[in-house]
Amino acid sequence: MIHWLTQTHHEIPACDYLTETELARFQELKTDKRRADWLLGRWTAKRLLQTVIWETNGVTLPLDMITITNNADGVPDYRLPITDHRFSISISHAHGRAFVAATERAHAPIGADIELIQSRPVGFAEEYFTLAEIALGYGLVGQERVVWETAVWSAKEAVLKALHLGLSVNTRAVSCLIEPVAQPPGIWTPFAIRCDNGRLPRPAPPLTGWWRVEDGFVLTIAVG
Numbered sequence: 001m002i003h004w005l006t007q008t009h010h011e012i013p014a015c016d017y018l019t020e021t022e023l024a025r026f027q028e029l030k031t032d033k034r035r036a037d038w039l040l041g042r043w044t045a046k047r048l049l050q051t052v053i054w055e056t057n058g059v060t061l062p063l064d065m066i067t068i069t070n071n072a073d074g075v076p077d078y079r080l081p082i083t084d085h086r087f088s089i090s091i092s093h094a095h096g097r098a099f100v101a102a103t104e105r106a107h108a109p110i111g112a113d114i115e116l117i118q119s120r121p122v123g124f125a126e127e128y129f130t131l132a133e134i135a136l137g138y139g140l141v142g143q144e145r146v147v148w149e150t151a152v153w154s155a156k157e158a159v160l161k162a163l164h165l166g167l168s169v170n171t172r173a174v175s176c177l178i179e180p181v182a183q184p185p186g187i188w189t190p191f192a193i194r195c196d197n198g199r200l201p202r203p204a205p206p207l208t209g210w211w212r213v214e215d216g217f218v219l220t221i222a223v224g
C-alpha cells in the first residue's frame, strides 16, 4: 500500500518538531529557499510517518521523535525511537508545496515528485524525452501539452528518485509512458515505466507509475 501527503508552507506550525540531528542539519543549509523547502519536506514526511505508524502500530509518536535523514546521495530515510522500520519514503517540494509518499516495505524503491503545471521552452520534450514518450505526445497543443510535458518530466524525476540516481543520469534512460488526457486526472492514474539498463549504472527493478493533478500541480509516484 502507498501512503501520501501534500502540505503547504501555511500548514507548518510555529511549534518545535525537529530533532537535534535535524536542527544541526538545518543550520548548515545556505539559502532561505533551501531552508524553507527542507523544513516543509521534513514537516510533511513526519506528519505522514506519524499517521501511518499510528494506523499500522497504534502508536502516536511525537513529531520530534521522528528524524528524517538523507544518505550521501540525498536519498531520504528516517529514524525512530522504536525498532519497527517498515516504510520507504520519498520527498519532493515545489513552489511552496511538499509531497511525500511512503510504501510499507523497508528498502523498497519509491520515488515521488511534485511539479507546478507550467509551460516549458520549445524543444523541451525533444531535449529530455525518449522517442517513445515523444510519440505519445505527438500533435498535442495548448494546455493539454503543458500538462502532459509536466507529467512526463515529473514522472522521470520520480523514477530516477526510486532508482536513487536523481538527475545524475540522462533523462532518456527512462521512459514514462503517460497517455495524453483531455481532462487532467484528479485520481491516481497508472502509467507504464520502461528503463534502458544500458544507460543506467545498475539494472533497474520493475517499476509502476501513478500520476494525478491537484491544485495546479502534477504529482507522480514510481514504486517497485
Ligand SMILES: CC(C)(COP(=O)(O)OP(=O)(O)OC[C@H]1O[C@@H](n2cnc3c(N)ncnc32)[C@H](O)[C@@H]1OP(=O)(O)O)[C@@H](O)C(=O)NCCC(=O)NCCS
Pocket (backbone or CB within 6 Å): 037, 038, 041, 070, 072, 073, 074, 075, 076, 090, 091, 092, 093, 094, 112, 113, 114, 157, 160, 161, 162, 163, 164, 165, 166, 167, 168
Ligand atoms: C534528486 C533530484 C532529481 C531532485 O529534484 P528536484 O526537482 O531538484 O527536487 P525535489 O524537491 O523534487 O526533490 C528533492 C528531494 O529529493 C530527494 N533526493 C535527493 N537526491 C535523491 C536521490 N539521489 N535519490 C532519491 N531521492 C533523492 C531528497 O529527499 C530531496 O529533498 P530533501 O533534500 O529536502 O530531503 C535532483 O535534485 C538531482 O538529481 N540533483 C542532482 C544530484 C544531487 O545534487 N544530489 C544532492 C546530493 S546531497
